Amino acid sequence: MFDKPDERHLGFVSQYRRVAKEMESGTVRTSDGFENAREPADGGRVLTIRDLSVEIRRGDRVVHPVSGVNLALDRGQTLGIVGETGSGKSMTGLAIMGMLPAGGRVTGGSIDFRGTELAGLPAARYRAIRGNDIAMVFQDSMTALNPTRRIGEQVAEPVRLHHRASKRAARTRAAELLALVGIPRPAERMDDYPHQLSGGMRQRVMIAMALVCEPQVVIADEPTTALDVSIQAEILDLLDELRSRLGMSMILVTHDMGVIARHADQVAVMYAGRVAETGPTPALFGHTRHRYTHALLASIPSLTHDRREKLFSIPGAPPDLAVPHAGCPFAPRCAAATDLCREGRPTLSEEEGGHTHACWHPVSGPTVRAHQTPATAPPPTASPVLLPERQTTPRLRVVDLRREYPVGGRGLLGGRRTVKAVSGVSFEVAAGETFGLVGESGCGKSSLGRMLVALDRPTSGEVIFDGAPVTRMSSRELGPRRAQMQMMFQDSNASLDPRMRIGAILREPMAIQGIGRRAERTARARELLRDVGLPLSVLERYPHELSGGQRQRVGLARALALDPKVLVADEPVSALDVSIRSQVLNLMQRVQRERELSSVVISHDLAVVRYLADRVGVMYLGKLVETGTTEEVYGATAHPYTAGLLAAVPEADPGAPLPRAGTRVRGELPSPIDPPSGCRFRTRCALATEVCAAAEPALTTVAGTHQVACHHPLRSGAGQPVELTAR
Amino acid sequence: MSSRHVNTAEATQTDATARSETELAELTRARKRVSPRSVLRTLRHHPLGLAGGLLLVLVVGFCLLGPLLYRTNQADVDLLNAALPPGPGHPLGTDPNGFDVLGRLMEGGKVSLQIGLLAALFATTIGTVYGAVAGLAGGILDGFLMRVVDILLSVPFLFFVLILSARFHANAVSLSLVIGGFSWLVSARLVRGEVLTLRVREFVLAARVMGASRRRLILTHLIPNALGVIIVNITFQVADAVLAVAALGFLGFGLTYPTADWGSQLASGATYISADRWWLIYPVGGCIVLTVLALNLLADALRDAVGRRAD
Known part of the structure; x- marks a missing residue:
């Protein structure tokens, strides 16, 4: 359930503040009916991140959660950022939103959102973009919604702030959005408080809140990690559907390779604050290049993995990002590491179709998927695990x-x-x-x-x-x-x-x-x-x-x-x-x-x-x-x-x-x-x-x-x- | 998964496990935790707390080491030199009995601090054990124990002390027992609350699965983990006890002559307030305020270092 132990400590206050901050008023757009306020779609790049570096200063400790990250997001596409705890995937998302935690700042590189440079943008102008052009769906809907306000008000708030909509217009808009995200009888449920809804429904409310201003980019940070698997599938499908219906772009931040494989068009695999490998989803999974991605995929127990095989595992743990390290960050855990890996930082090499990787000794050729027993196959005759003879009294x-x-x-x-x-x-x-x-x-x-x-x-x-x-x-x-x-x-x-x-x-x-x-x-x-x-x-x-x-x-x-x-x-x-x-x-x-x-x-x-x-x-x-x-x-x-x-x-x-x-x-x-x-x-x-x-x-x-x-x-x-x- | 995944996997596994043995240890990450060093680190970034700590050191030094450097006669009444204003030989003057006020401040401070510390330790010890037992037991016993606390909290402190002082002669130890006997209630509530959250934590469940007795749970798991909160509470309690001693002394329920504490000094000074003998009031009043302030500032900073609310 909790894949990111560090984030559990954020608790209600900070998550809620983040959402509230996201919705602080913007004064740029004076709207005459917000649906028409948006310029026509121009296609192509929506967001370009070049050489982004972030540092977080906590007392005497300086951590570099993101260093030298390059990413690009096209209109109507989903970019999946995948990585483990501390890989910098969430920080990248927060850096785009301009909502780095206390002590955090962008130290280098640029975040280009349709011609606007977001890195170092003044707070007032950032507020106009945040929640309006770029919105965020948070992981934990219990803490990210204000427990003392009705969900209708919370969904309507961004419209009121960004478009100066009247109370009634905003309410109508909120009802539309709640219907859009699949909340039954939205007119009645609008007056519910967050605790009256189930986890899945709250997550839908969060999505409605993010979409109410029709943003061009939605950043979903582990949107389903706190949910059960059956509800997770529904929410992800909903996000997919809304993205294509509303013509938005989405950044899906997750630790789950399965979610990425099914829902992302482009994938960026992050490790220790750097992008290890990026490319179109089929290419990345079909022709995995980076040793880390390769090892990560091999260590996931799947429903088709042959149980007789020992699961592959990567030794050790990710590096401490407060200590500067030379070379490839994955080298200490990599089987193919040589002296070159430990000394020189690997350069980015590009293959056709925009598939890039930063590895000195990439895996070559297509990734073969063997050892799969189809899910419907009859049970193997020889059971892999020796079942002891049934005893008269079980233990x-x-x-x-x-x-x-x-x-x-x-x-x-x-x-x-x-x-x-x-x-x-x-x-x-x-x-x-x-x-x-x-x-x-x-x-x-x-x-x-x-x-x-x-x-x-x-x-x-x-x-x-x-x-x-x-x-x-x-x-x-x-x-x-x-x-x-x-x-x-x-x-x-x-x-x-x-x-x-x-x-x-x-x-x-x-x-x-x-x-x-x-x-x-x-x-x-x-x-x-x-x-x-x-x-x-x-x-x-x-x-x-x-x-x-x-x-x-x-x-x-x-x-x-x-x-x-x-x-x-x-x-x-x-x-x-x-x-x-x-x-x-x-x-x-x-x-x-x-x-x-x-x-x-x-x-x-x-x-x-x-x-x-x-x-x-x-x-x-x-x-x-x-x-x-x-x-x-x-x-x-x-x-x-x-x-x-x-x-x-x-x-x-x-x-x-x-x-x-x-x-x-x-x-x-x-x-x-x-x-x-x-x-x-x-x-x-x-x-x-x-x-x-x-x-x-x-x-x-x-x-x-x-x-x-x-x-x-x-x-x-x-x-x-x-x-x-x-x- | 791919066949190569698995082949490389096997090769990797053998030589990598050997390497991982040593590397695992180095690759560990630092996490925030309460340790004496982290407390000092937090204090360094907490100027008010640091000021409080330094001030407390000064006060304690003044009361304990002061008499060694500045010797005065605090035993014999000297009516010839009674109620002298500050001047040569007597930097803060003398009181109506002819005792040097500066020397008397040191003596009184020593007694006040001793009583404060003793009362706080006494209160915290009782409160911690009581609260831990109530919190761990739960159910009817917890309900009963905490209602007892509620009832005792509703007994007025001064009223109670008034009756006691009519029957008994107060000395430093008995006074601290009385004050401690009243202030353990707050720490009992505090520790019970802490134990209620700790006892459902998995490490306590783990100890229960191993068959640990209640005694063991309290002594090895619950109290050590509540220690941060308890220490912060002690600091606040010392401050409260110093104030309580002063209040009792001022009202005449405190220590009796010839022992002096700040409260009784203040009371005797207050009778001369119209005679404009300011040196009998302000120095001792200032000492009480500074001591309590120092303790409170320090406790606030400690609370930040422990990272939890303690009041």
């Missing part, structure tokens, strides 16, 4: 687990209202097996994970570990048992005590359980560090001195310190950058196999679960809707929800076939306080009929261990695919 058994959280207020009949987070989930995990739980946010997968390790007690149902019901134990009985059930957390920044050294963190589990003496514990900590591939020098460091990937390795090492039999990993890699993510994924897979661990991997990322898990359960609104081996669920999908989720995952391949219309999951997640009757998915399902509302489908076997809870499964009992649009 972990979950029986009809339910958890309801009381919420404030009472229902109509005076009963206490509850959020049904988990509503009757059963599954088993054998020794040495990895069970993956997938689902969108709010489906109850994290609540389930917490109950598995007894951090929370269920309302009813049981978690049985090695034949003993964990859920009924007193905390005294539980104490020593805990050693065998450990958890790996999502945010390694939050899960390691900032005041303890790594050595103390790794010794803590043993200290709590009273295992060994101090010297023995230290020896064990060293051993653990070796296991997860960290140098011993880390022992004396504090968590904040490590990179995200290193911290997540420490998190795994700590979870393994007590030699647990069950490991629950809640979103283990979702806070990490792509190049770091594959390091941790490979490590987790190795550890799972070596230690005969029974693990439960919880993630919203279908590709991550596919890579790690032997068996998969798909959760929707507190229920398991489909379960089976990974091959069964991903290869022979039976539930429409699973199919919809899979269709919404953007593949990092512009040539990948677009999903058929109708497979997408529509609309928003219903409230878990009053889940829909019958099948909980029916409100968003293309195949729903009356029976779906009347009766709740039970998990029935499709084939082998493959079970689905659906009245109209995509695959019948014989395993034959059923045509999706038949009904």
Whole structure:
């Protein structure tokens, strides 16, 4: 969810101020009906960035987040800027908007917007352009909208400021825009406050706000990172459609190669504040030149990646941008690096079609996409992961687990209202097996994970570990048992005590359980560090001195310190950058196999679960809707929800076939306080009929261990695919 | 992914992991964190806080080291030299008992600061443990403990001290216990709030998964992480306690003769206000204001350094 940990600290105030700043009044255009105010389209270049450099001064530290960036944006096109945390992609966007954070300034180069030089433009003239000619869509709509004002007013504000429109005209315009971005009954919703809308709807409001003055350039900074995959697809399609309908140009800033592949015309790959490679999307993906782009693409776990192959991973972490470095910034992590790379900064070489790259040793020839198993292929006969023989008693058994959280207020009949987070989930995990739980946010997968390790007690149902019901134990009985059930957390920044050294963190589990003496514990900590591939020098460091990937390795090492039999990993890699993510994924897979661990991997990322898990359960609104081996669920999908989720995952391949219309999951997640009757998915399902509302489908076997809870499964009992649009 | 991706991948992986071992350590990035050094760095960019710190050093030096350099007789009454205006031998004059005012300021300051510090430490210790227990326990116990705090906060301080002073004889320790006994309520609330946010943080959950006891959670995870807030609070509490001692002394509930504190000095000076004996009022009043100001400026700067609101 949070791919950019640093930006979470911005919080409401600064993001909101940014939007407000964007809308500060401009006095240049006196409008006589703002639709006519725009000059006719002249085609060609809209925005040209030449040799742009930015520095940010914070106390004594000077960081250079952008150095020597060249970019060009044509009319009606989408330029995708892709990179990891700290690559300078967001700063480039903010520099164009003239909204660099405090202490930041453009130190060199030019930003040419249709003949106007934006670098060093006086504040008053910038205000006239900002929000009017160039607008921005922010990542987090919760913090970027003012919570105390109605959304109608907020959408109308730019028109009032830039075009001096009357209150009524601005309101009409706002209603038009809200309709345009697909908000149902805009006239009524205009008087809603941001918190009354769902995340997807708020993001639509943000887009309406950006488009209300009909800007020529829209900068979308991670517009869908905070959203679920099914909603992400809708929002990106909406942005695409609006761009072509309104004839705007768009800069799409994202960390997600899949999003870029599907939605950008031109791509710029940034690394350490520089453009590594840029070119038209098909050329860049089809003839990848730069070693970094190449390695990055190889390290993304995809839905077609052969699970027998170890995932490629880039060693190390991106460089510190406060320290000047000679040569290619990627050289310390590059396999093909030579002395030339470490000493000389690579020059930009251009190929036909505007494909440029800055690499001394580029990859040659077209990029071959091999090792792909088509998504619909039957499961391979020899399972890549050795499934242990079914034991008589599985190591972990979950029986009809339910958890309801009381919420404030009472229902109509005076009963206490509850959020049904988990509503009757059963599954088993054998020794040495990895069970993956997938689902969108709010489906109850994290609540389930917490109950598995007894951090929370269920309302009813049981978690049985090695034949003993964990859920009924007193905390005294539980104490020593805990050693065998450990958890790996999502945010390694939050899960390691900032005041303890790594050595103390790794010794803590043993200290709590009273295992060994101090010297023995230290020896064990060293051993653990070796296991997860960290140098011993880390022992004396504090968590904040490590990179995200290193911290997540420490998190795994700590979870393994007590030699647990069950490991629950809640979103283990979702806070990490792509190049770091594959390091941790490979490590987790190795550890799972070596230690005969029974693990439960919880993630919203279908590709991550596919890579790690032997068996998969798909959760929707507190229920398991489909379960089976990974091959069964991903290869022979039976539930429409699973199919919809899979269709919404953007593949990092512009040539990948677009999903058929109708497979997408529509609309928003219903409230878990009053889940829909019958099948909980029916409100968003293309195949729903009356029976779906009347009766709740039970998990029935499709084939082998493959079970689905659906009245109209995509695959019948014989395993034959059923045509999706038949009904 | 491409076959070459994977082939180069394997080759890369082996030699790169070896390299990464050493490089991983160097490639780490600095992050903002509260450490003694970062606090000093923030203070350097905070001129008012720095001024407060220097002023405090001066005040403490004046009270503790001053008597060593400037020796006066603060034990025997000298009625021959009573109420002298500032002049040679007595830079700030003498009081109605013939004690040198400058020397008396140093003595009184020492007592005031001692009581202030002791009261603040006492209050913070009780408040921290109480707040941490309440915050971690949650539920009914938390509700009960915090209602107790609410009730105690509604008892008027002076009224309470008035009753105590009628029964007991005040000395420096008992006075600091009384003041501390009243001011721990604020730190209890503060620490409870901090613990409420800390206890749902993942590192506390992680310790719970390992089977850590409540005692361990409080001592190794919650209190160390709330320490920044606690230190800032101590600074504010010292200032408050110095003021409280002065107020009590002024009202006559403070220390009794021959021990002096700034409050009782101010009170005795105030009786001569119409006699135009300014040297009995302004120096001691100035000392109180400067000390409290210095502490407050320093606490403000510390709060910025810790990066959180603490009041």
